[in-house]
Structures are given as C-alpha cells and as structure tokens.
Amino acid sequence: MKENKTKYSVLGILSYGPMSGYDIKKFYEQSIAGFWSESYGQIYPILKRLAKEGLAIKSVQKQEGKPDRHIYAITDEGRKALQQWLVEPVGRHIGRHEILLKLIFGRQIELKESMYQIERFRDRQQQELTEIRQLKKRFKTDAADNPNMPFWQLAFDYGEHVNRAYIQWAEKAIGALRKMKK
Amino acid sequence: MKENKTKYSVLGILSYGPMSGYDIKKFYEQSIAGFWSESYGQIYPILKRLAKEGLAIKSVQKQEGKPDRHIYAITDEGRKALQQWLVEPVGRHIGRHEILLKLIFGRQIELKESMYQIERFRDRQQQELTEIRQLKKRFKTDAADNPNMPFWQLAFDYGEHVNRAYIQWAEKAIGALRKMKK
DNA sequence: TAGAGCATGTAATAGGTTACATGATTAG
DNA sequence: CTAATCATGTAACCTATTACATGCTCTA
Numbered sequence A, B: 001m002k003e004n005k006t007k008y009s010v011l012g013i014l015s016y017g018p019m020s021g022y023d024i025k026k027f028y029e030q031s032i033a034g035f036w037s038e039s040y041g042q043i044y045p046i047l048k049r050l051a052k053e054g055l056a057i058k059s060v061q062k063q064e065g066k067p068d069r070h071i072y073a074i075t076d077e078g079r080k081a082l083q084q085w086l087v088e089p090v091g092r093h094i095g096r097h098e099i100l101l102k103l104i105f106g107r108q109i110e111l112k113e114s115m116y117q118i119e120r121f122r123d124r125q126q127q128e129l130t131e132i133r134q135l136k137k138r139f140k141t142d143a144a145d146n147p148n149m150p151f152w153q154l155a156f157d158y159g160e161h162v163n164r165a166y167i168q169w170a171e172k173a174i175g176a177l178r179k180m181k182k
Numbered sequence C: 001t002a003g004a005g006c007a008t009g010t011a012a013t014a015g016g017t018t019a020c021a022t023g024a025t026t027a028g
Numbered sequence D: 001c002t003a004a005t006c007a008t009g010t011a012a013c014c015t016a017t018t019a020c021a022t023g024c025t026c027t028a
Helices: A007-015 A021-030 A040-052 A075-089 A098-106 A109-142 A149-181 B005-014 B023-032 B041-052 B074-087 B098-104 B111-142 B149-181
Strands: A056-062 A069-074 B056-061 B071-074
Touching: A007 A040, A007 A069, A007 A075, A021 A040, A021 A069, A040 A069, A040 B023, A056 B111, A069 A075, A069 A109, A075 A109, A075 B111, A098 A109, A098 B005, A098 B149, A109 B074, A149 B098, A149 B149, B005 B023, B005 B041, B005 B071, B023 B041, B023 B071, B041 B056, B041 B071, B056 B074, B071 B149, B098 B111, B111 B149
Parallel strands: none
Antiparallel strands: A056 A069, B056 B071
16 A cells, blocks of 8 residues: 555645645645645645545635635545554655765865855754744644644654754764864 | 756765766665665666766776676766755755654544554664664774765764654653553 | 576656746735 | 735646566575
8 A cells, every 4th residue: 555645644634624725735834844845736636636536525615806715625535544544654764864965975075165064954953943842832822722732742842853953963063074174 | 056966966976986876776775875865767867967968977897797887987077066066055855754744643543553653663763773873883994094984974973863863752752642541 | 496686777657846827805 | 016815727847766678697
C-alpha cells in the first residue's frame, strides 16, 4: 500500500471539517507551514480525485460578489481510508538538508562564506522558533477546548525541539569554523 | 539564479575527485545517505548534461571482465559554477515530516496507535544516531589527513544534534500520550 | 546455481511548483 | 488607483523514483 501522502494530508485536513480548496491552502499556510505544504496545483486535482473515489463529497456554496465556494466533506469511506493510512508505519525519509550539502563542499570557497551560510541558517531557525512559540500560545487560547489540541501541542513541541537543536548546532559550528581560521 | 540542487550535489561530489556515476551513487549511499540521496535515473542524465555544459569532462576507462567505467572530472568552469552556488544563500525548505502529519490527525485513531508511531520513530532515529557516530569514528581514523574532514565533522555533528532532539521529543511525546490515556 | 556486485543507461510514471486565466470586492 | 483577498482551475514544466534492459564475474 504505497500511497500518496499529499492525498492523505488533504483528507486529514478534511477530517477537521468540510472545507474548500482555498481553505485547505490557508490551513497549510497558517498551521502546518512548518512541516508540510501543498500548492493549488496539487490541492484542486486531489479534491477532484477524492470525490471520484468516494472519499469526499462536493457541494457548492453560492456567494454574492465572490466566486462560489466548492466545499468538500469527508465521507465515512474517506475516514476509513484515512485511519488505515494513519496507522501504517511511516517510511524512512531523507530530508534534503541543503545547508549540509553546501558545508561539505566548503573547501571550494572561503571559510567566511561557510560561516555566513551557517549564520543565516541560525537566524532563520531562530525566527522560526519564535513563530512556533507564538503559534503555540495563540492555539492554546483560541482553541483550548478543541479535542485535537493535545496532538497539536506535540507538533509544536517537535518544532521547538528540532529548532533548538539547529540553533545549538549552528553556534557550535560557527565556533569550530572560527577556530579553523586561526 | 534558481538552479537545480541535484546538479550541484553531483558537481560537488566531483569536486572531491574524478568519478563514475556508479561511484557517485555509492558516495550518496555510504557518506551522505543521512541528508541527501539520488537515484541513477537522476545521476546519469545529469552527468551527461554537465559534460555538455562544459562543467565536467568524460573519459572512458576500459576494464577486463567488467563494464567500462565512464569517468567524469570537474573542469575549471565547473568548479567556478560550484563555488557560485555554494555562496548563494540557501532558501527556506519545508521538510515533510510525515510523523507530524500522522500525529495531528491522531484523533481519528486509537491513542495507542499514535504511540506506536512515535515509538517506531524514536527507535529509528536512535539507530540512525548510532550509525552517525560509527561513521564519524570511521572517518576520523580512515581519513584524518583529508582536508575536507573538518567540514564532514560539522555534518556529523548536525546529525547528532538533530537526532538527539528527535529522541528527546519522542520520549516526551510518549509520556504526554500516556497521561492522556488516563 | 542463485544472488550480489560491477556498470551503464532509458522509459514510464509519479510528485510537485509556477505561471497563467478570470473577475469581483475591499482596504489602504 | 493599487494591491490584496476571495476563489477556482489548468497547462507547462521541473524533479525524482521505479522498473526495465544488458551482461559478466565472483562468492556462498
């Protein structure tokens, strides 16, 4: 059962409630931008497919002065398919860490250039860490009663742990490069 | 200058010395499997392209009883192109963390299933951490005089930091789920 | 004698982004 | 008046994996 992750990410979002493709895109951007994203070029065709496969049903909501909203709702069948996917072991996945790729070829450039790379990386992850903490707080107050909250907290926690590790590594690496210079 | 990362990963490997596509594949598998990988379906066409663009030159090494080796060597132009890419800031990249995707939809399945997911994840990262440490040691003794060594150490260090963070998070998350159960 | 290693490559397919097309409303 | 937001979708284009094709040698 080697199945499309994007499909299940959309189906999973629909498990939170009926939504349009536009809403789904927003969800990616505003909630899980830190660890997942999809473009319209993926979302709309997948919604069509989900409807064809009976995993979701479409209904059209007419609006004045704005385009119609095509709302998709997960079906029982869809929920079953999602559940099946959720319990499947996740396969090993190689995250492509471009910063490391650039580092290991560092002998080709000046040391200070590698340092800049790591500094930029550190700053970005620092910013991301700040954003995660803000999001975490916002969720805690805005949706304290949401039954999905505990799971979300785990995800935020993950982001905090990983980004802290990135930053710690970056500091250490910058120190090591400074020593190399001498 | 939005250019193909795969191309530069191949070019970077060639900066270590002349190699065949087969060698390059091995390099991915034996050295940087933790943070980058490419298939033959990418490697061979890219080598062809590099030669066409003058960034590498090909020569054929005949062997007895084995297929010929098509050796590619980086050119001065190739080295320049690589250097240019190396100093370019790395763009933000969203690693697709499937484990998180499965977690945030966790309400759809039994709590213990989410726990299994995290336990499997923790065990895998634990194993990866062990492998990184072994690789680190092996490199330290095997190639102590290699001028690229300091950069490699930074990459190993990265792997250690990140995997430690994964494991710590996993322990914490399992604890949180255990509490939820009660 | 089966399987792994050596070694090159292509074709089919899947996964994913970007640009384009359309067009009204609203906020600055 | 300009830009953003709302809203749907497609086509062209990259990026990447998997399966296939070939064929010899060495090891278990």
